[in-house]
Each structure stands twice: as structure tokens, then as C-alpha cells.
Amino acid sequence: MTFSYTSFPAQDRLNSRLVREVTATGPASTRQIIGGQGDLKTLGHRLGMEPRVAANVDFHGQALQFATLLVHQGLCKYVACMYGTNQRTNRNRFGSTAYHLGGNFDDVYGLSNPGSVAAFNYRRRMHDFGATEGQLGAVAVAQSRAASLNPLAVYRSPLTIEDYLNARYVIAPLRLMDFCMISDGGFCVIVTSPERARDLPRAPVFIAGLGSQACFLELEHPDAMYHPPQRSNAAMLWENCDYAPQDIDALYVQDAYTPNVLAALENYGFCEFGTAHEWVQGGRIELGGELPVNVHGGQNRMTYMLGWQNTHDAVLQLRHQAMEPARQLPDPKLIMATYSTGLWQETWSYIFRR
Numbered sequence: 001m002t003f004s005y006t007s008f009p010a011q012d013r014l015n016s017r018l019v020r021e022v023t024a025t026g027p028a029s030t031r032q033i034i035g036g037q038g039d040l041k042t043l044g045h046r047l048g049m050e051p052r053v054a055a056n057v058d059f060h061g062q063a064l065q066f067a068t069l070l071v072h073q074g075l076c077k078y079v080a081c082m083y084g085t086n087q088r089t090n091r092n093r094f095g096s097t098a099y100h101l102g103g104n105f106d107d108v109y110g111l112s113n114p115g116s117v118a119a120f121n122y123r124r125r126m127h128d129f130g131a132t133e134g135q136l137g138a139v140a141v142a143q144s145r146a147a148s149l150n151p152l153a154v155y156r157s158p159l160t161i162e163d164y165l166n167a168r169y170v171i172a173p174l175r176l177m178d179f180c181m182i183s184d185g186g187f188c189v190i191v192t193s194p195e196r197a198r199d200l201p202r203a204p205v206f207i208a209g210l211g212s213q214a215c216f217l218e219l220e221h222p223d224a225m226y227h228p229p230q231r232s233n234a235a236m237l238w239e240n241c242d243y244a245p246q247d248i249d250a251l252y253v254q255d256a257y258t259p260n261v262l263a264a265l266e267n268y269g270f271c272e273f274g275t276a277h278e279w280v281q282g283g284r285i286e287l288g289g290e291l292p293v294n295v296h297g298g299q300n301r302m303t304y305m306l307g308w309q310n311t312h313d314a315v316l317q318l319r320h321q322a323m324e325p326a327r328q329l330p331d332p333k334l335i336m337a338t339y340s341t342g343l344w345q346e347t348w349s350y351i352f353r354r
Contacts, residue, residue: 043082052076060307061212061254061339061348067191068207077192083308084186092182115179117225118257119171124225125262126173131277133173137164139258139293140177140300142286147297149287149327154183155301178258180299187308189315205315208334209351211237216345227260227340229347230267237349238269245269248351249332250292250317251285252310254339255299261285264338265293268349287327295327307339311350318354 040054053076057063060083067079111117125131141161147153159177167175197204213236215221215229238244245268253264262276270291271279285293296302296313303309313322314335322328333353340347 053079059339059341059346059348060305060311061350062346064189064191064207064311064339064350065210065212065348067189068210071191071193077196079191081189081191082186083188083305085305086184087304088182088184113171115171115174115257118178118259119174121225121227121257121263122173122259125259125274125277129274129277133175134161134165135277135281136173136178136258136262137161137175138280139255139261139285140164140175142280142283142289143255143258143294143298143301144177145286146292146295146327147301149324150297150302151323153297153302154181155297174257174259177300180256180304183303183305185303185305187305187312189308189311203319203354205318206353207350208353209237209241209243209349211235211240211349212347214346226273227263227267227347230264230338230340230349233338233347233349234268237351241351243334243351248291248334248336250295250314250329250335252294252296252314252335252337253298254307254310255294256304258300260340261293261298265291268336268338287329292329295329307337310337310339311352314352318352 040056044051044054053070055066057066060081063081063083067076067081070076070079122131122136126133138161141159141164144155144157144159148156148158150156164175164177167177169175170179192200194204194206197206211233213229213233221228248270251264251268251270253261255261262280265271265276265279266273280293283289285291287295294302294310295317296309299305299309314337316322317329317332318335320328335352336349337352338347338349
């Protein structure tokens with residue numbers, strides 16, 4: 001399964017390399033491949049594949065969902081889910097009319113960037129619940145400390161709350177550290193059945209629960225700024241698995257903007273609605289805290305891979321392969337990851353267990 005923003009040759013080469021490296025110690029041949037906005041035909045040709053299923057999808061949560069369903073229904077034995085991007089080198093821009101919310105009626109008022117919605121999100125929280133800018137800074141500080149321990153992180157210098165408050169605004173009340181970076185890179189995940197996974201050389205990680213919800217009404221929701229589709233997503237997730245929020249050892253949130261972390265904590269039941277900005281204080285979401293969140297550093301410190309880094313790091317943590325002992329979670333058994341589109345039209349959640 002491949003996913004990339006644009007069909008540049010560099011991305012196709014990266015995806016080809018990803019598949020070869022991941023399958024080197026796995027099955028001899030990968031028979032299903034699903035792809036995104038890159039050149040799927042070129043990628044298949046480079047790999048010498050004629051897979052049973054080949055398709056383009058837009059987001060990692062969506063890709064993982066389709067792969068899981070294909071394997072579960074017996075349509076596929078192995079599914080390669082890939083993402084490769086050179087958007088930093090290519091200098092992709094996201095603040096444009098191509099990224100407006102809800103059509104041109106919203107675009108003319110300045111909602112031409114997902115960051116605008118995130119800024120509205122936290123401004124509404126400040127109005128409704130008395131949240132402060134300093135409280136939001138706890139998320140950026142926690143993730144910077146996690147990134148400082150991660151060899152794969154792009155930005156590894158830890159931040160203080162003073163550093164955060166002294167940073168410039170991008171869209172008030174959000175500062176520079178509240179925004180994700182734009183970076184090059186790639187990830188690959190192989191999805192197969194539990195029976196086949198047990199015969200592979202690497203310890204398998206199992207999908208123990210999943211949820212999803214589409215949301216196309218967007219700003220028509222009265223509580224649109226609080227990511228309402230996550231609540232229906234959460235209901236599906238918890239109703240169809242044997243676990244509850246208190247069973248989760250760590251949480252990964254697709255955090256293109258730091259307010260996304262607060263929304264996920266509330267909507268998935270880790271804290272009461274309207275309290276997340278208080279709940280995250282005092283190191284509660286840091287390594288060693290009550291619920292470590294984005295222990296790889298998040299998209300604003302580790303890398304911007306549209307959530308693919310969440311699945312990758314969750315697998316490393318569950319396998320006790322976190323690379324640096326100081327960032328390894330102590331004996332994790334259940335890790336949850338959430339994925340959302342930049343403008344919140346769709347959202348997915350997964351529980352991984354070892």
C-alpha cells in the first residue's frame with residue numbers, strides 16, 4: 001500500500017526501497033499493494049509486482065483500515081502499506097485555496113489552512129473553559145522532551161515553557177511550536193493474519209480494536225471546534241473490543257497541531273470534556289507520566305508523516321525496540337493510536353497489543 005502527496009520519481013524510489021527493506025525478513029513476495037497519490041503503476045513496475053489488489057488511498061488510518069479488512073475477509077494474505085514523501089524538498093505549501101474547509105463559502109473568510117481551524121479550536125476552548133496559552137504549551141514541551149530522546153526526531157532540542165511562550169505566533173493563539181513541520185521521509189507497514197504473523201521472524205503486533213467515523217458536515221456541527229467525529233469513532237472502538245481507556249499504556253495522536261492532542265484525550269474518554277488543558281499539566285502525558293502521549297515527539301518535533309510515525313513507534317514500543325533505553329515504555333501491553341485528516345472530515349483509531 002503506497003501513499004504519497006505527489007508522483008515525483010524520488011518518492012517512487014523511496015517507496016520501492018521501503019518495501020524491499022521491510023519484506024527482507026518477511027514473506028518472500030508481497031501480493032497486495034495499495035497506493036496513494038504517488039505513481040502506483042511506476043512503483044509496482046519497480047518492485048516487479050502484479051498484485052491482486054492495487055489502489056490509492058489518501059490517509060494512513062484509511063490505509064490501515066482497508067488493509068485490515070482485506071486480510072480479515074481473506075481477499076489478501078499480505079498487504080504492504082507504504083508512505084513516501086519529498087514534500088520538504090519539493091517545498092509543498094499548505095496555506096492555499098486547495099485546503100479550504102466546506103467549500104468557498106468558508107475559504108473567503110480565511111479558512112484556507114487546517115491551522116486556521118486548529119487556532120479556532122483552542123480559541124473556543126479559551127472562551128468556553130478558561131484555558132490559557134501557557135496550558136497549551138504543556139503539550140509542546142512534553143513532546144519536545146520525548147523527541148530529545150528519539151534518534152529519528154528532526155528537532156531534538158527540549159523546550160521550556162518560557163521557550164514556548166516567547167515563540168512567535170503563527171495564527172494566534174497558536175505559536176510556532178504548535179504547528180507540525182514539513183519533512184521528507186517514509187514508512188512501511190505489512191499487515192497479515194495472526195496465523196501467518198506467528199511464523200515470521202519478527203514478533204508480531206496485533207490490532208486489537210479499531211474505530212472510524214466520517215464527518216462531512218464539518219462547521220454545521222454546533223461543537224465543530226472540538227472534533228466531534230472522534231466521539232462516534234470512540235464509541236465504535238470501545239464497544240467492539242475488550243478494553244477501556246484506563247487499560248491503555250500510551251496514546252499516539254496525529255497532532256498536526258497541539259490542540260488535536262487535547263481533543264483526542266477528551267473524545268476518547270481519557271479525561272472529562274472541557275478539562276484536557278488542565279489534565280495535561282504536571283508531566284501527566286510525558287514519559288513516566290500517567291498516560292504517555294506521542295512518546296516519539298509528535299509531528300511538531302519528530303517528523304510530519306501524516307500519522308504513519310504513530311503506527312511505527314507503537315510497534316517499536318510494543319516490541320521493546322525503542323532504540324534508546326531512556327524512551328522505552330516499561331512493559332507496554334496496549335497502545336492506542338488515532339489518525340485524522342487535517343480538516344477533520346475523517347478519523348480513525350486503533351488499539352495495538354503485543
